[in-house]
Structure formats: C-alpha cells, structure tokens
Amino acid sequence: MTTFDAQQLAAESWFQSLRTRICAAFETLEDEGAHLPALPNAPDAPGRFVYTPWDRTDHSGAPGGGGRMGVMKGRIFEKVGVNTSTVFGEFNPEFAKGIPGAAEDPRFFATGISLVAHMANPQVPAVHMNTRFLVTTKRWFGGGADLNPALPRDDDTAAFKAAFKASCDRHGPEHWDRYSKWCDEYFFVPHRNRMRGVGGIFYDWLNVESDADFDANFAFTRDVGETFLAAFPAIVRARMGLPWTAEDRLALLRYRGLYAEYNLVYDRGTTFGLKTGGNVDAILMSLPPEARWD
Amino acid sequence: MTTFDAQQLAAESWFQSLRTRICAAFETLEDEGAHLPALPNAPDAPGRFVYTPWDRTDHSGAPGGGGRMGVMKGRIFEKVGVNTSTVFGEFNPEFAKGIPGAAEDPRFFATGISLVAHMANPQVPAVHMNTRFLVTTKRWFGGGADLNPALPRDDDTAAFKAAFKASCDRHGPEHWDRYSKWCDEYFFVPHRNRMRGVGGIFYDWLNVESDADFDANFAFTRDVGETFLAAFPAIVRARMGLPWTAEDRLALLRYRGLYAEYNLVYDRGTTFGLKTGGNVDAILMSLPPEARWD
Numbered sequence: 001m002t003t004f005d006a007q008q009l010a011a012e013s014w015f016q017s018l019r020t021r022i023c024a025a026f027e028t029l030e031d032e033g034a035h036l037p038a039l040p041n042a043p044d045a046p047g048r049f050v051y052t053p054w055d056r057t058d059h060s061g062a063p064g065g066g067g068r069m070g071v072m073k074g075r076i077f078e079k080v081g082v083n084t085s086t087v088f089g090e091f092n093p094e095f096a097k098g099i100p101g102a103a104e105d106p107r108f109f110a111t112g113i114s115l116v117a118h119m120a121n122p123q124v125p126a127v128h129m130n131t132r133f134l135v136t137t138k139r140w141f142g143g144g145a146d147l148n149p150a151l152p153r154d155d156d157t158a159a160f161k162a163a164f165k166a167s168c169d170r171h172g173p174e175h176w177d178r179y180s181k182w183c184d185e186y187f188f189v190p191h192r193n194r195m196r197g198v199g200g201i202f203y204d205w206l207n208v209e210s211d212a213d214f215d216a217n218f219a220f221t222r223d224v225g226e227t228f229l230a231a232f233p234a235i236v237r238a239r240m241g242l243p244w245t246a247e248d249r250l251a252l253l254r255y256r257g258l259y260a261e262y263n264l265v266y267d268r269g270t271t272f273g274l275k276t277g278g279n280v281d282a283i284l285m286s287l288p289p290e291a292r293w294d
Numbered sequence: 295m296t297t298f299d300a301q302q303l304a305a306e307s308w309f310q311s312l313r314t315r316i317c318a319a320f321e322t323l324e325d326e327g328a329h330l331p332a333l334p335n336a337p338d339a340p341g342r343f344v345y346t347p348w349d350r351t352d353h354s355g356a357p358g359g360g361g362r363m364g365v366m367k368g369r370i371f372e373k374v375g376v377n378t379s380t381v382f383g384e385f386n387p388e389f390a391k392g393i394p395g396a397a398e399d400p401r402f403f404a405t406g407i408s409l410v411a412h413m414a415n416p417q418v419p420a421v422h423m424n425t426r427f428l429v430t431t432k433r434w435f436g437g438g439a440d441l442n443p444a445l446p447r448d449d450d451t452a453a454f455k456a457a458f459k460a461s462c463d464r465h466g467p468e469h470w471d472r473y474s475k476w477c478d479e480y481f482f483v484p485h486r487n488r489m490r491g492v493g494g495i496f497y498d499w500l501n502v503e504s505d506a507d508f509d510a511n512f513a514f515t516r517d518v519g520e521t522f523l524a525a526f527p528a529i530v531r532a533r534m535g536l537p538w539t540a541e542d543r544l545a546l547l548r549y550r551g552l553y554a555e556y557n558l559v560y561d562r563g564t565t566f567g568l569k570t571g572g573n574v575d576a577i578l579m580s581l582p583p584e585a586r587w588d
Contacts, residue, residue: 079588191568191577257581264558265568274485274559283485287551287587294373294583 007214008109011133011141012086014218015113018225019084022115023049023070025233026082030074033240038075039120047074049082054279058089065089069282073289076124076240080117081285086110091136095272100205101138109135112143113225114269116286117232122252123242125149125156125235126259128197128286129228130269131221139208141217145228146183146200147235150255151248156235157198163231164201164224171220179203189262196262256288263287301508302403305427305435306380308512309407312519313378316409317343317364319527320376324368327534332369333414341368343376348573352383359383363576367583370418370534374411375579380404385430389566394499395432403429406437407519408563410580411526416546417536419443419450419529420553422491422580423522424563425515433502435511439522440477440494441529444549445542450529451492457525458495458518465514473497483556490556550582557581 004012030046049072058064067085074080088109096102112132119126131143147160161180168175183202188195201224206217263270263286273283298306324340343366352358361379368374382403390396406426413420425437441454455474462469477496482489495518500511557564557580567577 073588191574253584260554260585260587261558261578264555265565271559280485284555284587289588290547290584290586291554292584293554293578293581294367 004109007139007208007218008111008133008135011218011221012111014222014225015084015111015131015133018222018229019068019070019082019113022225022229023072023082025229026072026077026080026117029076029233029236029240030072032237033076036075036121036241039078042075042078042120043073047072047077052281054282056085056087056089056279059092060090062089067279067282069279069285071285074120076120076236078118078120079289081115081282083114083282083285085112085114085282099136100140101136105137107136114286115228118256118288119236119240121240121242122150122244122248123153124239125152125160125197126256126288127228127232129225129232131224133218133221139214140204141206141208141221142204143221143224144179144183144186144200144202145224145232146187146197146202148197148255148259150252152198153239156239159235160231161199163227167220167223167227168201170223171216175203175220176201187262189258189266191265192258192261194258196259250292253288253290253292254294256291257293260287260291298403301433301502301512302405302427302429305512305515306405308516308519309378309405309425309427312516312523313362313364313376313407316523317366317376319523320366320371320374320411323370323527323530323534324366326531327370330369330415330535333372336369336372336414337367341366341371346575348576350379350381350383350573353386354384356383361573361576363573363579365579368414370414370530372412372414373583375409375576377408377576377579379406379408379576393430394434395430399431401430408580409522412550412582413530413534415534415536416444416538416542417447418533419446419454419492420550420582421522421526423519423526425518427512427515433508434498435500435502435515436498437515437518438473438477438480438494438496439518439526440481440491440496442491442549442553444546446492447533450533453529454525455493457521461514461517461521462495464517465510469497469514470495481556483552483560485559486552486555488552490553544586547582547584547586548588550585551587554581554585 034046049070052069055066056064065087067083070082072080090106091102091108096106114130117127126148129145133141165176179201183200186202208214270283328340343364346363349360350358359381361377364376366374384400385396385402390400408424411421420442423439428434459470473495477494480496502508564577
C-alpha cells in the first residue's frame with residue numbers, strides 16, 4: 001500500500017488547485033475574446049477545458065499513480081494543455097543513477113503541474129510553466145516558466161520578467177539572477193544557436209532537508225504559480241485583440257517548428273517520458289497544434 | 295592534404311549522378327502534373343530544385359568537406375530534399391567509440407545521398423531514401439528506403455516492396471528477409487507503438503574487406519538507388535491525380551507529426567547531426583513542410 005505524507009499531500013493539493021484556477025482564468029479569456037475574429041477551424045463558442053484522467057503502471061508492474069490531462073482548443077487559445085500528475089513507484093535502475101537520492105533506493109514520488117499554451121493570434125506569446133515536488137531518499141522542488149513569442153515584444157518580455165523578478169525577490173536575494181540565467185541556459189537550442197523563447201525562470205533541486213526548507217521552497221513554488229496566474233493572462237488580455245497578417249501567422253507556424261524541435265530533441269521531460277513509456281498524450285500535449293518547416 | 299582513393303571517388307560519383315537523375319525524374323513529375331489542382335500556397339509553375347552548397351569544418355578545425363542540398367517546393371512535391379555530401383576529418387572521441395573501426399583511429403570519410411519527399415496530395419505516400427559509403431579503418435556501405443503514406447494503400451506498399459525484393463534477390467538469397475525486417479525494426483516508433491511507415495529496406499555495415507566485397511556491395515547499393523528511381527515515381531504518377539478531401543489533408547498533417555517525432559526523437563542521423571554541429575538546414579530538410587498535433 002502506498003501512503004503519502006503531509007508534504008506530499010500539501011504539494012499535490014496545491015498543484016491541483018492552481019490548475020483549477022489557471023483553467024478558469026483561461027476560460028474567462030475565451031469568454032472575453034468571444035467577439036474577436038478566430039481561425040477558420042476554431043470553434044464557434046468560447047473554448048472550454050476537457051479533462052482526461054490517465055493511470056500509470058510502474059516500471060515494477062504495480063499501480064504507479066497517474067494524472068489528469070486538461071486540454072482546451074478554443075478561439076484565443078488555439079491549443080493549451082494543463083496537466084497535473086502524481087506518480088510513484090520505482091525508477092528503473094538505469095534512470096535512477098541520474099536522480100538525486102535514487103541510486104541508494106529507487107523508490108520515488110513526484111507530483112506537479114505542467115502547462116503549455118499555443119495561442120491563435122501570433123501577437124500573443126506562447127507560454128510554458130511547470131512546477132513539481134520530487135521525493136526519493138531526498139526531496140526537492142523544481143519548476144519554471146518562460147515566454148515563447150513568435151513575434152517578440154519588448155514590453156511583454158519586460159512585464160513577464162518583472163513579475164517573476166518580484167516573485168524571486170520576495171524569497172531570496174539571488175533567486176532572480178540565478179533562476180533567470182538558468183532559464184536562458186536550459187531553453188537554449190544549440191542547433192539554432194538561439195534561445196527557444198525570451199526568458200523567464202527555471203529552478204531545480206531546491207532541497208528539502210527540514211520543515212523550514214519545505215515551507216520556504218513550497219512558498220516560493222506557490223509564488224511562481226501565483227505570479228504566472230497574474231502575469232500571463234494580463235499579457236493575453238492586452239494582445240489578443242491586435243490585428244495580425246497572414247505573414248504573422250506564417251512566422252508563428254515557423255517559430256512553432258523550432259518549439260517542437262526543442263521539445264522533441266532536448267527537453268529532458270519529453271524525451272525521458274517518451275523513451276520510458278510515460279503517457280504519450282500527456283507528454284506530447286506541449287507540441288503545437290500546427291507547425292511549418294518550409 | 296586530403297586525397298580520395300578510387301573506391302571513395304567511385305561511390306561519391308555514383309551518389310551525385312543518382313541525385314541528378316532522381317531530381318530530373320521528380321521535375322518531370324512536376325511537369326506531368328502541371329494541370330492538377332494544387333495547394334493554395336503552391337507555386338503557379340511546376341517546381342524546380344534549388345541547390346545550395348554547404349561546407350563543413352571538421353571537429354579538428356580543419357576543412358571537412360561539405361555537400362549540396364537540393365530542395366524543391368512544387369505542386370506535386372510539397373517539399374522534397376535531395377542532399378549529397380562528402381565529409382571527412384576526425385570523429386570526436388566520444389562519437390568514435392560507437393563507430394566500427396574508429397576507436398583505433400578517429401579519421402573518417404563518408405559520402406552519400408539522402409532524400410525525403412513530402413507530397414502535396416495525401417493520396418501519394420511520402421518517402422525516404424538514403425545510401426552511403428563509410429571509411430574508417432574499416433569500410434562499409436549502408437542505406438535504405440521506406441514508404442511513408444498517411445493513407446496506406448496495399449497496392450502501393452506491395453509494389454514498393456516487390457521492387458526492393460527483386461533488387462535484393464539479385465544480390466543474395468537472404469538480403470530481402472534480413473533488410474526488410476531491419477527496416478521494420480529501425481523505423482519503429484516506440485512511444486506510438488507503431489512503424490513510422492509501411493516498410494521497405496534498411497541495411498548497414500556491408501563490409502568492404504576486398505575488391506570483390508566493394509564490387510558486390512557497391513553493386514547492391516547502386517541497385518537500391520536504381521530501384522528507388524524506378525519504383526517511387528511510378529507510384530507518384532499513379533496517385534497524384536486522385537481527388538482528396540480536407541479530411542485526408544488533416545490525416546496527412548497529423549501523420550507528418552508522427553514523422554517529425556520519429557526524426558527528432560529517434561533518428562540517429564538527425565539527433566547526432568543536431569547535437570554535433572552538422573549543417574542544420576541539410577539535416578532538417580527531412581521535416582515536413584506542415585504538420586499538426588491537435
């Protein structure tokens with residue numbers, strides 16, 4: 001029998017409640033933009049999330065938790081996925097080597113939220129956000145959020161970064177420097193010699209070795225979620241009514257090619273998930289609804 | 295100074311002449327289909343190949359050969375790339391470990407042709423073909439061709455396989471069994487639990503340890519090229535006039551998503567090339583002009 005402790009339950013519960021609030025905020029944007037022109041294949045009515053649960057069988061053959069995939073194909077959000085999952089079991093030995101605290105004991109627990117939004121209007125940036133709590137013989141939080149515009153606007157980039165800088169500054173004097181740089185490095189696409197997006201934050205291995213650590217790192221992770229929830233919808237609201245041209249759309253589709261390349265070639269979560277039998281639909285919800293390489 | 299021997303020159307010359315004949319055959323198909331309805335963004339006139347040379351700097355910093363990328367964006371061929379390259383230098387030590395004959399001496403030479411065709415009409419299968427001659431302290435031929443229809447037709451699959459079976463049978467009693475199975479295994483997409491395409495042939499490490507080996511394996515590799523040149527245009531010619539629906543096009547775009555996934559996640563040539571600084575445009579010419587994940 002698997003039992004969860006108070007830290008695990010608190011983290012899971014937070015990720016699920018954040019999901020619910022983010023999805024509600026995104027559906028509100030669909031309502032607010034109902035009068036705006038939409039893509040030819042968009043639905044007539046404002047989009048709504050469709051939630052699909054999935055179960056996981058562990059490497060060991062035992063039940064291994066699962067998740068809930070939320071997908072909305074709307075008029076403002078061409079395709080957005082918001083997934084929550086809580087998985088547990090034993091890492092396979094090969095993978096365990098690379099995970100802090102798993103070499104000694106392969107058992108693990110992971111709970112988190114993962115979000116990628118691809119927007120219909122090329123003037124609205126795509127976005128990625130993911131936060132998670134991992135437990136092996138060690139425990140840690142990780143996560144991040146980055147803005148991925150096809151047509152970058154300095155004011156959106158500045159607003160997004162300012163929000164996360166303020167969030168970081170509430171939790172530590174070096175957080176912003178460290179985690180904004182980590183984001184730029186992590187989301188770099190070597191074969192294109194460029195960043196995937198325009199930045200944000202990325203952090204990992206925020207170790208929990210005491211109750212005080214848990215409180216501090218969980219508070220930071222919650223703040224990242226709150227910051228995303230405040231910052232991204234504001235950008236969407238400001239941009240979703242802007243006119244765009246066929247050329248802008250083409251630029252968007254080509255940019256999404258780069259986005260797909262990054263996720264399929266480099267993203268650790270994607271490639272690990274695909275190669276080790278994760279839930280394919282949930283893993284690949286990050287891929288763009290439409291992309292071009294031409 | 296780099297010098298090539300007679301085997302290297304003969305192989306390079308074959309790959310280049312095969313390229314020229316294939317491109318001519320594809321341009322003829324564009325002419326023959328000039329009256330057919332085309333995609334909205336297709337050119338008004340039949341497509342023609344545009345050739346772009348590229349140079350390679352070796353891992354060691356020295357000149358390392360290069361290639362010629364041929365791309366046609368036409369009315370029948372939505373996007374087709376036919377690349378030839380002749381590259382040489384020293385493998386980096388990490389990569390050399392995995393290459394026959396390179397652990398002892400990292401110097402290498404490789405010449406080959408690589409082709410991927412994405413067709414406008416969903417009734418016409420996409421196709422991949424690649425043959426190559428490698429030289430380290432060992433020498434070998436490798437290659438393959440496989441059919442990648444979004445809407446598989448048994449008769450096309452049978453015709454394509456029959457042609458390569460006949461070709462294999464001219465060179466060895468076990469060639470077809472062995473190389474058709476290898477194709478099915480190599481182009482398997484584990485996370486989708488399916489083959490990328492419907493089959494063909496794949497072979498590698500056809501060792502050249504004598505002049506007789508070279509003659510036999512080069513003859514087989516030439517036959518693979520000739521067989522492709524006879525078989526694929528015949529399929530295109532038979533199918534390019536068939537009507538198709540918006541639903542067929544959608545099936546094609548979704549199938550191309552799978553094709554891109556395979557090439558970016560699993561294809562050894564693509565991922566190695568991207569991660570080690572190959573010519574990005576030439577490597578990624580295999581990606582579809584348009585794809586959907588929705």
